[in-house]
Amino acid sequence: MRRRLYPQVGAASHSHCRTSKMKTITRLLILFLSVSGICVFWGEEVLQYVLPQQQRSCACDRCLFENDTLAIQNISRFPQPLLSRKYNLSEEDFNWWKRLQPGGGSISDYRKKIEKVFQLIPDNPPLEASSPGYCRTCAVVGNSRNLLKSHYGPLIDFQDYVIRINKGRSEGFEADVGNRTTHRVMYPTSASQLDNTTHPVLFAFKMWDLGWITRVLSTQQSKKPLFNKDLVMVLNPAFMTNIHKVWLKRKGACPSTGFMALVLSLHICDEVHVFGFGADSDGNWSHYWEQITYKRLRTGRHPGKPLATGWSGFPFTLPHPR
Known part of the structure; x- marks a missing residue:
């Protein structure tokens, strides 16, 4: 009887080993298929993210020139914004x-003045190019009273570039308008003292303005300079002309400084945040740092309706109601 048991035990042991081996193979196969499935799924997810990023012009959620709107098509054909x-x-x-301002002069006079200007400031001012790995953000800060009690200061200062307009003040209004300024767009005659790191972007509306630039920069060595001449930029008159023709449909005498600053920002940044544009409760374009006495100012010499609708096709972020 004992001899009969031995073969049975051997057979059972052999069968058990074979079963264990099959289970091991099955488990390994399941593990292999699971890992393969995860790798395929993960690879597809990565490719869906990585490949579009490599093909995109910037790293923002939406990049300006990826929008196929009429506004973007037009802006891409604009002349260079800076002279x-x-x-x-x-x-x-x-x-x-x-024709914008009295003063006349010929185009040859203009070219002579431009030559003198560029003997004092850098030619071809650098603008940081778009990059698939970077998102360039701008805050364009208008001067509307809508900014009061907005508490947008930290959000404005958070952007890479902060563009302010003419005499827009920070001191005393930091909570609402921030305190950083990387670029200040302004008429030459309304130019104010800037720190040594702010880019003055001069909007010259007449021949006299070009002469003013030369005179001011030539005499800065003898007195405290208004601004760092190595950072000076001058808006291209052809850029102004195209804004008036294309966006404002030739309405009004000329585009406002604020509207031109908005269009300029599209050439500097991939993502533009707009603050402080629009009328106050009386329908006037009043400034946040002053009280106006003339209650029927409205939009002044600038066409309010075309300005308000002119940017409708642009991918601006407008956190503050206009």
Whole structure:
């Protein structure tokens, strides 16, 4: 009887080993298939994220020139926004620009003045190019009384570039308007003292303005300078002309400084946040740091309705109601 048991025990042991081996193989196969499935799924997810990023122009949630709107198509065909020594202004654009203010002069006079300007400031001012790995953000800060009690100061200062307009003040209003300024756009005649790191972006509306730039920069060595001449930028008159023709449909005398600052920001940043534009409760474009006495000012010499609708096609972020 005992001899009969031995073969049975051996058979059972052999069968048990074979079963264990099959289970092990099955488990390994399941593990392999699971890992393979995870890798395939993960790979697809990564490719869905990585490949579009490599093909995109910036790292923002939405990049400006990826929008196929009429506004973006038009802006992509605009002349260069900042003037350079070699830019050849056409007679047509010059004649439009010349009519903005009295003073006259010929296009040859204009070219002579431009040559003098670029003997004092850098030619081809650098603008940081778009990059798939970076999102350039701008805050364009208008001067509307809508900014009061907004508490947008920290959000404004958080952006890479902070563009302020003419005499827009920070002191005393930091909680609402912030305190950083990287670029200040302004008429030459309304230029104010800037720190050594702020870019003055001068909007010259007449021949006299170009002469003013030369005079001020030439005499800065003998007195406290208004601004760092190595950071000076001058808006291209052809850029002004195109804004008036394309966006404002030739309405009004000329685009406002604020509206041109908005369009300029589209050439500097991938994502633009707009603050402090629009009328006050009386329908006036009043400034947050002052009280107006003339209650029927409205939009002044600028066309309010075209300005309000002109940016409707742009991907601006407007956190404050206009």
